[in-house]
Amino acid sequence: MRHSMRAVPLLPLAAIACLSTPAHAQDSDVEALRAQIAELTAQLEAVNARLDEMESADERNAAAAAEAQAAADAIPAPVVTADTPVEISMGAAADIESADGFSFKPFGRLMLDSGWTFLPDELGRSDGFDVRARRVRLGAQGDIPGGFGYKMELEFGGNEVEITDALLEYETGDVTLSVGQFNNFQSMEELTSSRFTSFIERAAFTDAFGFIRRTGIAVEYGSGDVLLQGGLFSDNIGDLPGSDRMSVDGRAAYFPQIGDTQLHFGGSIHYADLGDGATVRYRQRPLVSFTSERLINTDRIDAGSEFDIGLEFAAVRGPLHVHAEGYRRELGGLVTMDDATFHGAFAEVGLFLTPDDSRTYRVGRFNRTRPARTVDEGGIGAVQLNLRYDFLELNDADAGIIGGTQNGLFGSLIWTTTDYTRFMLNYGHLGYDDAVFALPDGSRDYSVDVIGMRAEFDF
Known part of the structure; x- marks a missing residue:
């Protein structure tokens, strides 16, 4: 964002101030006026410096925002495929099964x-x-890859x-351990x-x-x-x-x-x-x-x-x-x-x-x-x-x-x-x-x- 204020020219202002001084003024008055003009000039220079700093900060913020947006745009959106790694089926309770053979089913x-x-x-x-x-x-029960199963139940x-x-169970053919x-x-x-x-x-x-x-x-x-x-x-x-x-x-x-x-x-x-x-x-x-x-x-x-x-x-x-x-x-x-x-x-x-x-x-x-x-x-x-x-x-x-x-x-x-x-x-x-x-x-x-x-x- 650019500020609408611009730096104020200092030389014309000083000239006008000099012309407006009466010809018969005492040297001391001239010196006092010059001192006031010098002080005003310093204040205006400080204002101009502050405005320059604000414009530089806005430019830096705008550049940083543009870089962040570009980085976000570069990240690919997540892709949902038809072959999900976890399958959830619903009966009396959810039955959760992963593609690698783990399953989990709560019961009570x-x-x-x-x-x-x-x-x-x-x-x-x-x-x-x-x-x-x-x-x-x-409780909960389910399967573990390799032919294993588990069951855990608590009474409250x-x-x-x-x-x-x-x-813990292990099943092979007609035999369960x-x-x-x-x-x-x-x-x-x-x-x-x-x-x-x-x-x-x-x-x-x-x-x-x-x-x-x-x-x-x-x-x-x-x-x-x-x-x-x-x-x-x-x-x-x-x-x-x-x-x-x-x-x-x-x-x-x-x-x-x-x-x-x-x-x-x-x-x-x-x-x-x-x-x-x-x-x-x-x-x-x-x-x-x-x-x-x-x-x-x-x-x-x-x-x-x-x-x-x-x-x-x-x-x-x-x-x-x-x-x-x-x-x-x-x-x-x-x-x-x-x-x-x-x-x-x-x-x-x-x-x-x-x-x-x-x-x-x-x-x-x-x-x-x-x-x-x-x-x-x-x-x-x-x-x-x-x-x-x-x-x-x-x-x-x-x-x-x-x-x-x-x-x-x-x-x-x-x-x-x-x-x-x-x-x-x-x-x-x-x-x-x-x-x-x-x-x-x-x-x-x-x-x-x-x-x-x-x-x-x-x-």
């Missing part, structure tokens, strides 16, 4: 439970209505953060995700006998209708280091499809060395988890080992399914008594009331129910009715252990509105023999009723 679940427990008033125990955030989980329920799954923390192959009921179970809680023996994820290494072989699983395990990652527990676990399943009927036959075996100075305690709630009352309980037992055998059967045909399991635990290495044996079992039958809906089975466990007509498509979703008999015995008179016996008759109504949302209503009537808490007359035989509700979603 939320299960909110509420309901009532009805205990005999004479017991004086806590019952009534309660609420619990049963599961609040977030109970205002604490716990690691559930944390594992796993290392980390995961379920150690005990029971089809336990291995079926809580998102897909028939009842608000799994069978009583899975909780009473302490089926939890443990840290270990395992190998799986799956081909056609056959699945073989086995591994060596330590303890839950939350108890490590500091635990010297070690176990060997194995499971086999055969699941042929005959006509329209999907069958499942399975069995598992488990042996654990509990370590030095170990104690165990087997106990169980009445179906729902939002009560703290456990009415059968062995108390602490000094023990050295566990040896388990489990049997599994399931069948799915159209809207109908049946599922039954039996489990036996032998507790060895007892200090003051013979080995103790405990048992658990259940049998259930389920029926979808909505047309074209069926329970889904996949490679040794039940899988996600996908309604034929979801509510977002104008349907009513899938409605399923289930009935179950559940048995758990924690008594062994020969070993001197009286932990109690629980017989449960359960019913569940499940409304699966979409592939990823469902609502559950459960009722349970449980009969107890040799319960932990006695009535005023000393009897330990009585019954309890429970109602449980759940709202859940996952992605």
Whole structure:
């Protein structure tokens, strides 16, 4: 930008000033006038110098701006090609996959439970209505180049953060190797995700006998209708280091499809060395988890080992399914008594009331129910009715252990509105023999009723 002011000529101004001086002026006046003219001349020279500096600065700024624009114009614009290095597909959650074989998929679940427990008033125990955030989980899974896969999941329920799954897998052909923390192959009921179970809680023996994820290494072989699983395990990652527990676990399943009927036959075996100075305690709630009352309980037992055998059967045909399991635990290495044996079992039958809906089975466990007509498509979703008999015995008179016996008759109504949302209503009537808490007359035989509700979603 150029300034409009120009330098002022100094010589004509000085001449005019001289002519305007009277002829009869004293020499002193002339000298004073000359001094004023000299001062004015110096000021004008300073103004002219300042104007020259400003014009030079404007010229430099303009040149710099022109150079910057030229440099920007020289940078090529980014080119978007059809072959992008990352592919993102959307389902219930984003699935991100890179061209070099990495993938990342987040997942999670939320299960909110509420309901009532009805205990005999004479017991004086806590019952009534309660609420619990049963599961609040977030995780991620994916692939790593070279045939590897990973899975990591955290549980946020109970205002604490716990690691559930944390594992690295390697797959080659029909064989998968796993290392980390995961379920150690005990029971089809336990291995079926809580998102897909028939009842608000799994069978009583899975909780009473302490089926939890443990840290270990395992190998799986799956081909056609056959699945073989086995591994060596330590303890839950939350108890490590500091635990010297070690176990060997194995499971086999055969699941042929005959006509329209999907069958499942399975069995598992488990042996654990509990370590030095170990104690165990087997106990169980009445179906729902939002009560703290456990009415059968062995108390602490000094023990050295566990040896388990489990049997599994399931069948799915159209809207109908049946599922039954039996489990036996032998507790060895007892200090003051013979080995103790405990048992658990259940049998259930389920029926979808909505047309074209069926329970889904996949490679040794039940899988996600996908309604034929979801509510977002104008349907009513899938409605399923289930009935179950559940048995758990924690008594062994020969070993001197009286932990109690629980017989449960359960019913569940499940409304699966979409592939990823469902609502559950459960009722349970449980009969107890040799319960932990006695009535005023000393009897330990009585019954309890429970109602449980759940709202859940996952992605």
